Amino acid sequence: MRRVVVTGIGVVSAIGNTLPEFWASLSNGTTGIAPLTIADPGRFRFKRAAEVRGYDPLQHFDEKRADLLDRFAQFAVVAARAAVADAAVVWTPQLRERTAVITGSCTGGQSSEDAGFFHLYHERRPNVHPLTIPRTMANAGASHVTVEFGITGPSFTVSTACASATHALGQAFWLVRSGAVDMALAGGSEAPFSLGNLKAWDALRVVSADTCRPFSRNRSGMILGEGAAMLVLESHEAARARGARIWGEVVGFGMSSDAGHITQPNAEGAARAMRLALEDARLAPEAVGYVNAHGTGTAANDVTETQAIRALFGGHADVLAVSSTKAMHGHALGAAGALEAAATLLALHHGVLPPTVNYEEPDPQCALDVVPNQARPASVQHALSNSFAFGGMNAVLAFGAPR
C-alpha cells in the first residue's frame, strides 16, 4: 500500500476565496460569520451566516457555462481549478484515466430546484426551467470537474450530510493508497442558501440566533456556511518524483454509524470512528497532537464530542489541542469536511493551530484545550479531522505533517 500525500488545495469560503486568504483568516482567528445578506434575516430566528463574499460567477465562467452550473457546482469547479494549479498537475492521457473525482454534497443544486419550484407553485407557471435537473443533481459538481480537466477515471458524489466531504476524501485516500487510481481530486461543495432550505434549518432549531461558539458554555447552535474545498491526492512517491510541494500526508480514515437517533449524536459512535481512523493509520492515540473537531456549536454535538475524545484519548486528552474552525468558516455542510481537512493540513504544514473563536465561557462538560480565540504555534506531527453527521454517520481522517 502506498503512502498518500496532498499536493494541492483549493478553497472557496466565507474566510477567503484563495488559499493564502483562507490560511491568513485561520491563523488570525478572523471569522467569516456576518449578518445574513443572501436572504432576508427578518424571516428567520437566526440572523447570521458564513457567506462567500466577493464571488462573481462571470469572473470564472462564460455566460453559457454559468447557465449550466448551480452555485454549488460553480464552487466545486473553482476550488478544483485552484487545487490543480496549486499542485501543478501535469496532465497526460494516462493520468486522466487514472484520476478519480469524488465530491461530497448534502443538497447539491437545491437553489436551482427552489427557484424552479417557486415558478411552479407560487407563480403557477406551467414548467420549471429544463436545466433544473442537470443543475440540481448532487453529482453535478464532480461531473463538471471531470469535464473541466478531461478526467475519465472513476467519479462519484457522496452524500452523508455534514460528513459528506470527509467520506469523499476518505474514499479518495483509499483508492490512491490501494493503487486503484494514481491521483484523486476530492472534497466537497455546498451552496444551501435558498429561502426554502434556510426555513427548513430554522425549523429544526439548531441554528443559533447569536453566533457559533463551539465548546463555550453559552453556545446556542450552529451557523450555516457555504463554499467548497478540493484537494489533490497522489502517492508520496509520485509527488517526490515530480518535485511537487507536499502539504501533508493522509494517513488514516475511519467510519462508523451511531445506529441511534436521526439527529442526536452518540459518543460511542464518534469514538469508534476516531479509533478506526487511528488503527487505519497504525497510530497510537498519544501520537495525535491536534484534533479539528466537528464542533458545530450545538448543545448536543460539543458535549458528545468531548465525551468521545475523552473516552478514546484518556489522560492524553488533557494535553491534546482540539479546535473547531466552524466558528470561522461556518458549518458548510457537504463542504465542511473538505474545508476542515484543508485547515488541518495547513495547520500541520505551518506549525500553527487555528483557534476556536467566539469562545466566551468554559463549559465544564466540554473540558478540553480548545485553543481559545487565538491561534497557537505548535509543532504537531499528527492530527485528526472529525465529522459527525445527522443520521449518525461518522467519518474521521488522520493526517501527518510532511516529512
Add this chain to the structure above:
Amino acid sequence: MSEERYEKIRSIVASVYKVPLDTVSMDKSLNEIGKDSLDAVSLVFALEDEFQVSLPDECMDPTRSLRELAERVESLRAGAPPAATSGDS
C-alpha cells in the same frame, strides 16, 4: 405572422443559444444554430413562457427551420389543437 413576432423569436433564439442576433436567420435549422440538446429544450421553455403555448415534441426536430417552428408557435397561439402533451395548465 407579424414581423414583430419573428423578431421576438429571433431574439429569444439568440439569447438561449448565446449567438449574435445577426447570425440567426429564420431559414436556418436549429442544428445549424447550435448542436446542444440542452439549448434546444431551453428554447422550448423560453418560447412556451413567452407565448403561453405548450409545444409538442416534434416541434423540436432540429432539422426543421426556425421559420417552421415560428409558424407552429403561431398556429398554437391562434388556437389550433396542440398534439397530446402532459402540460399543466
